[in-house]
Amino acid sequence: MPFTSPPRGGPPVTFKGRLHDARTATAIGRWLGPAMVVCFVTGVLSHYLQHPPVWLADRLPSHPSWGYRVTQGLHVIFGIAAIPLLLAKLWAVYPRLFAWPPVRSLRHGLERLSVAVLVAAGIFELFTGLLNTFQWYPWPFSFVAVHYAVAWVLVGALLLHLAVQWPRIRDHWSLRSAGTRALPAADGPDRRQLLGAVAAGVGAVTLTTAGQSVTALGALDLFAPRSPEHGxxxxxxxxxxxxxxxxxxxxxxxxxxxxxxxxxxxxxxxxxxxxxxxxxxxxxxxxxxxxxxxxxxxxxxxxxxxxxxxxxxxxxxxxxxxxxxxxxxxxxxxxxxxxxxxxxxxxxxxxxxxxxxxxxxxxxxxxxxxxxxxxxxxxxxx
Known part of the structure; x- marks a missing residue:
């Protein structure tokens, strides 16, 4: 069913694409959420290894000797994989971004605020992180400090969003969730095809870039900005x-x-x-x-x-x-x-x-x- 939003003072904006629904958004969110968590945890580890406070400087572990190789490799691998997931998630929910009126209640206002901050912070973190892998900094601020600060904003917005949206997420979390009964049965095969295409895209992006961190995938390292074999x-x-x-x-x-x-x-x-x-x-x-x-x-x-x-x-x-x-x-x-x-x-x-x-x-x-x-x-x- 098309999604129609009547903006003030103009004709309705109509979205004719199907699968712009909570079920699709929740299914993609099951993948995007863990990817963001891995990026956040490994990013915090990297930050404190580079800039330890005085109380931590003598407690940082020197072993396993390959520890930073693994954690930072995971940070970049999951960060790149999260980009197509974020784009797919935005595709699934973007009609809701044009809902009118913009605020209908306190709960709705919190939801809209969490979404706005979450989307902005997510896009900022993933794309500035991607440019960092190319060592390209087309901005006037310090990448390390700002990237780290926005990561905390992103996590806060994500927690707020989960708290506000939890009833809807719970209803659409599994195939047997009660909320799925309200969805057209005909959407099931199309949704599976969409999710399969998203998974294939994530797999292709990962396999062709992870070789810079994972030696076994070196032969597939087609699009990573750096090959460990050259230098x-x-x-x-x-x-x-x-x-x-x-x-x-x-x-x-x-x-x-x-x-x-x-x-x-x-x-x-x-x-x-x-x-x-x-x-x-x-x-x-x-x-x-x-x-x-x-x-x-x-x-x-x-x-x-x-x-x-x-x-x-x-x-x-x-x-x-x-x-x-x-x-x-x-x-x-x-x-x-x-x-x-x-x-x-x-x-x-x-x-x-x-x-x-x-x-x-x-x-x-x-x-x-x-x-x-x-x-x-x-x-x-x-």
């Missing part, structure tokens, strides 16, 4: 040495400075003469791509111990790059004391390339890629 020394690069303004002039007479109770400095040859350790750890970036690699270098805890730092010491890492949000990075004691945390000098058995942080970079377990600082010039014991 110098077999590993992708987000920020090049040229972009960071690190060149021969900056690296001339390079020495590593370690500032602590017993400060000292080391040349590259002196670093290479120290005991070298080899670890296999992934680089996992906030944009969703990740890949494991073999790293060789000096344990950070050995460098700090030589400077007189105790076992509970934290460290501030300062890069040679001239500017950037992550030029200075701090690590809590769970990372500094972990034997897998290295000041890496080699990648895959070869000397680090300049784009991968030559002469030295940090590699640590269960850390976002933006915190695996490149072109390290200084370690400060805190």
């Amino acid at each position: 110098p020394q077999g590993l992708p690069v987000n920020r090049t040495a040229a972009a960071a303004a690190v060149g021969e002039a900056v690296l001339a007479d390079w020495r590593l400075t370690v500032d602590g109770p017993r400060p000292y400095s080391l040349t590259l040859d002196e670093l290479r003469a120290m005991p070298q350790h080899e670890v296999t750890l992934p680089i996992a970036c906030v944009e969703g791509w990740s890949k494991s690699a073999r790293w060789t270098g000096v344990r950070v805890r050995d460098l700090l111990e030589r400077a007189g730092a105790g076992p509970g010491a934290r460290v501030r890492v300062v890069s040679l790059e001239a500017s950037g949000a992550y030029r200075v990075m701090e690590m809590g004691r769970t990372y500094t004391q972990d034997p897998l945390t290295l000041l890496a000098l080699r990648l895959g058995g070869e000397v680090l390339s300049l784009d991968h942080g030559y002469p030295a970079r940090i590699i640590a377990p269960n850390r976002p890629g933006v915190l695996q600082t490149k072109w390290v010039g200084r370690l400060e014991v805190l």
Whole structure:
């Protein structure tokens, strides 16, 4: 049956498409809701790993070493999958967005408010997150701070929407729900075809983009913005040495400075003469791509111990790059004391390339890629 809404002062707006009903919206919502929850939980984890408050900095776990690779991979995979789900959900409910009068009661007003905020926040989060995977920021605000803040707005609006709409959701949740008896029986096959098409679209989008995070799907990685197989020394690069303004002039007479109770400095040859350790750890970036690699270098805890730092010491890492949000990075004691945390000098058995942080970079377990600082010039014991 067509949906007709008579706006004030104009002819009715008629929606002739079928299946614009609560049953279809609820069926799609069963998929969209969990996807949003996964995105929110993994997004909060990512935010606190990147920007931990003081009370949490020394409690962040360094294991499992692949933890961030999994959580951020899920964040991006479910975020991309949620885009076709959100579009399908909006298609199912959009006639209600034009209902008139706009507010008929307090409950209806809350429903309309929750829908407006929910739709706006959902579109903002998914599409700005998608552009972030391409490292394209056509807006004047800080993506990290605003994306994180709007995520909480989205969750609040979602909870309000569920509370207001729960009777209708309950009536249409299962095939045997009482509310389905009021729906035309002929809509059943069409609804199944619609949901099948939506599922196929979500599956296609997921399979052709998840390869940047899931190694087994690498051969199907057709539309992801980054392939983990492409890059110098077999590993992708987000920020090049040229972009960071690190060149021969900056690296001339390079020495590593370690500032602590017993400060000292080391040349590259002196670093290479120290005991070298080899670890296999992934680089996992906030944009969703990740890949494991073999790293060789000096344990950070050995460098700090030589400077007189105790076992509970934290460290501030300062890069040679001239500017950037992550030029200075701090690590809590769970990372500094972990034997897998290295000041890496080699990648895959070869000397680090300049784009991968030559002469030295940090590699640590269960850390976002933006915190695996490149072109390290200084370690400060805190």
